[in-house]
Amino acid sequence: MPAELSVGRADESDAPGVGVVAPFDFALDRELWRWAPEDVSLYLTRLPFFTTPVTVEMAVAVADRRAVRRATRDVLTPRPGVVTFACTSGSFVSGVAGEAVLTRTMCEAGAPVATTTSGALVEALHLLGVRRLAIATPYIQPVTDRLVTFLADSGVETVASEGLGLLGNIWRVGYEQVVDIVRAVDRPEADALFISCTNLPTYDIVEPLEQALGKPVITANQVTMWASLRALGRYAVGGGALLGVPLPLPVA
Incomplete structure (x- = not known):
């Protein structure tokens, strides 16, 4: 060598x-x-x-x-x-x-x-100047509600949220289903979108979603x-x- x-x-x-x-x-x-x-x-x-x-x-x-x-x-x-x-x-x-x-x-x-x-998310939202957020999650509603409260206490308003209602096997969700839920939850008043859960795959769809929606898309990973x-x-x-x-x- x-x-x-x-x-x-x-x-x-x-x-x-x-x-x-x-x-x-x-x-x-x-x-x-x-x-x-x-x-x-x-x-x-x-x-x-x-x-x-x-x-x-x-x-x-x-x-x-x-x-x-x-x-x-x-x-x-x-x-x-x-x-x-x-x-x-x-x-x-x-x-x-x-x-x-x-x-x-x-x-x-x-x-x-x-x-x-979650701490990284708050830092990122503040640096990007995001005050109003739409969130897509794989969770059941009580878990999603905890995220909404966390964001509110961090100075960020959730203008819309959508969950898949999953109780397990989240990593089996494919890109197509993630894209569908993000499109469903987007609102004109949202400054950005957040895809929650480190067990949701998102690497290849961040840029295409930003181009399609015209706003930042932040994902857990x-x-x-x-x-x-x-x-x-x-x-x-x-x-x-x-x-x-x-x-x-x-x-x-």
Whole structure:
């Protein structure tokens, strides 16, 4: 092996990675990797398995502090530069205060920087100047209602919401069904649309939807990776207006 090639690979392995704490049923590892630059690794770990369907109770259980603390510690071995809690419902179900507790829990467990899907969503909406949002979810209504409340408490009005009413197997939903629900929920007064749940595939449809609807489309996996990579001073790879938001200036 040429010496210069060997050195190049060693340099890549030294690049900060992203630690991902995901629910036990998360099935879209490949989609997360697609948002990452080639030299950034993802280190995924799963939260404990349980049999509860996708309800408010499941979302609360997924965000259990003890489990999140343990998973964060598990994923720190390869020394990621940031750890993210990659679950939308688990990070909004207990409101703004609950999201802050999750972030604090990961930091107390040793994460150098901690982000969550719902916290990233709020940051993205504020940076894009979005005040009125339409949301498409795979959830039953009580879970979707928790998202609406979380957004309201974060200064964002939900002008329309639509859920698929699923209690499981969310990752089996295809692009066509996601596109249909987004088109159904769009309203002229919505500044942007959000597709909730990290178990919904969205990578290839963000840009086409934005072109068709004429407004930003934000998705759970997109915003999760955007915020994680942003914490590393990097841009996510893919489509969508969100990915064009400039990185913060370095502290002098």
